[in-house]
Amino acid sequence: MPMALTAAFATKISDNTLSVGIIGLGYVGLPTAIGFHDAGFEVWGVDVSQRTVDMVMAGKNPTGDPDVDDIVPAPGTERWHITTSTAEAVPHCDVVLVTVPTPITHDLKPDLSYVEAAGRAVFEAIPKGSNTIVVLESTVYPGVTAQTWMPIVEELGLIIGEDLEIAYCPERFNPGDPAHGVRQVARVIGCSNPEVGEALVTLYSKLTSEDVRYVGKLEVAEAAKVIENVQRDINIALVNELARIFPALDVDVEDVLSAAATKWNFHRYTPGVGVGGHCIPVDPYYMIQRAADVGVPAGLITAARAVNRTMPNHVAQVLVNILWKAGLSAENTKILLLGWSYKAEVGDPRETPAEPLAEALHEKGIAVAVYDPHLSSEEMPDHVEWVDSLDMAEGYDMAVLVTAHKACVELDWASLLQQMKTPLLYDGRRVLDLSRLEAIGWDVHAVGRPN
Numbered sequence: 001m002p003m004a005l006t007a008a009f010a011t012k013i014s015d016n017t018l019s020v021g022i023i024g025l026g027y028v029g030l031p032t033a034i035g036f037h038d039a040g041f042e043v044w045g046v047d048v049s050q051r052t053v054d055m056v057m058a059g060k061n062p063t064g065d066p067d068v069d070d071i072v073p074a075p076g077t078e079r080w081h082i083t084t085s086t087a088e089a090v091p092h093c094d095v096v097l098v099t100v101p102t103p104i105t106h107d108l109k110p111d112l113s114y115v116e117a118a119g120r121a122v123f124e125a126i127p128k129g130s131n132t133i134v135v136l137e138s139t140v141y142p143g144v145t146a147q148t149w150m151p152i153v154e155e156l157g158l159i160i161g162e163d164l165e166i167a168y169c170p171e172r173f174n175p176g177d178p179a180h181g182v183r184q185v186a187r188v189i190g191c192s193n194p195e196v197g198e199a200l201v202t203l204y205s206k207l208t209s210e211d212v213r214y215v216g217k218l219e220v221a222e223a224a225k226v227i228e229n230v231q232r233d234i235n236i237a238l239v240n241e242l243a244r245i246f247p248a249l250d251v252d253v254e255d256v257l258s259a260a261a262t263k264w265n266f267h268r269y270t271p272g273v274g275v276g277g278h279c280i281p282v283d284p285y286y287m288i289q290r291a292a293d294v295g296v297p298a299g300l301i302t303a304a305r306a307v308n309r310t311m312p313n314h315v316a317q318v319l320v321n322i323l324w325k326a327g328l329s330a331e332n333t334k335i336l337l338l339g340w341s342y343k344a345e346v347g348d349p350r351e352t353p354a355e356p357l358a359e360a361l362h363e364k365g366i367a368v369a370v371y372d373p374h375l376s377s378e379e380m381p382d383h384v385e386w387v388d389s390l391d392m393a394e395g396y397d398m399a400v401l402v403t404a405h406k407a408c409v410e411l412d413w414a415s416l417l418q419q420m421k422t423p424l425l426y427d428g429r430r431v432l433d434l435s436r437l438e439a440i441g442w443d444v445h446a447v448g449r450p451n
């Protein structure tokens with residue numbers, strides 16, 4: 001970006017005349033659009049979903065994240081433009097952020113189709129000579145921004161440094177955690193042009209109160225984001241593997257982890273029924289794919305994924321063993337899952353371990369029902385019965401805590417116990433006071449605890 005343009009860009013930031021486009025108004029894009037609007041900028045928000053656009057334009061929250069419920073600008077708010085048309089929005093924008101999904105395909109490969117489609121729509125709408133800065137925020141693996149977008153830029157005959165600049169700034173958004181919203185989280189920026197990188201540092205510093213830094217070329221920022229979540233997946237896999245080993249040694253893994261956590265640099269993670277969401281169980285596959293592309297083994301990352309991905313099936317087998325010891329056959333048994341969402345206090349079923357757990361139980365002939373006040377019955381598989389209220393939960397043989405929603409932890413356990421056919425309880429998130437529940441009559445079990 002020529003110095004003059006960088007200076008003009010900096011001036012627009014300091015006098016709040018900069019116009020910011022956000023492509024994709026989901027869990028990340030909508031809070032980002034609101035954040036830049038709150039910071040005083042002109043905002044153009046784009047989403048392909050007419051339902052999403054209609055809800056946002058009506059001041060409503062289309063995401064499952066309750067933290068967004070009360071902050072969507074009201075209809076008619078100035079500096080706030082929402083549309084389904086990228087072509088309409090981009091010509092108004094000095095900088096365009098792309099926050100579209102990067103899921104994995106059924107065969108666990110990265111799906112970059114949303115990134116490609118959004119990039120193409122943006123590049124086709126960029127005015128020649130405007131030097132619009134386009135920033136990808138979606139989680140990808142090192143090399144994707146250049147490999148996916150540059151061919152389109154060249155195909156359209158656009159010139160880097162004249163028509164556009166490309167940068168990468170990974171989102172670090174944590175659904176359901178107001179302490180780490182878009183305005184309270186550190187950011188890193190990758191770009192082949194240091195002046196553009198530093199200009200974006202100035203911009204993002206208006207969004208977040210935390211550290212923002214230029215880290216060099218695109219690939220550095222792309223890699224940083226992926227490995228943040230790879231590390232988390234590996235750490236969780238370790239405690240999940242220990243949760244399989246220690247019961248066989250007649251030791252409760254939670255006792256071991258709590259003891260180990262007295263060491264100053266032991267990082268405490270918690271075993272569970274599995275690892276869900278659109279970040280942790282997904283991002284490692286990006287790293288695995290990239291390592292495969294360059295012929296370098298990623299054995300540890302792959303093994304950790306296998307441990308976490310098979311946790312629901314392991315738990316299902318443990319549950320069947322508990323039922324068997326209680327003299328119950330699978331065919332005549334009903335299990336109530338408390339929680340379905342991948343994470344507490346969030347209504348998001350993406351990659352939830354509840355789904356493979358319910359599937360495994362269903363395949364063994366066990367009837368499965370679910371209670372999750374953060375979701376709706378339409379989001380459940382056909383074979384799962386929906387329980388609207390725990391008052392209606394009659395005749396179950398086992399209650400399984402899958403998601404540590406407050407509504408699933410701080411419930412009337414004495415009443416639920418009266419409604420059970422068999423008083424079996426399995427704490428799949430190790431958050432319940434098992435001795436208190438045992439004292440009132442529950443036959444308690446838990447992940448990583450000897451039966």
Ligand code: SAJ
Nearest residue numbers: 171172173174175236269270272274275276277279280342
């Ligand atoms: N989980 C465990 N044991 C743990 C921690 C998590 O089983 O000790 C499970 C959760 O139940 C859930 C899954 O892992 O099913 C993911 O949980 P998460 O707490 O990592 O939540 P996410 O998926 O929303 O992760 C986000 C990520 N944020 C971004 O990618 C920007 C992640 O990097 C954050 O570290 C994480 O939030 C966070 O810190 O909460």
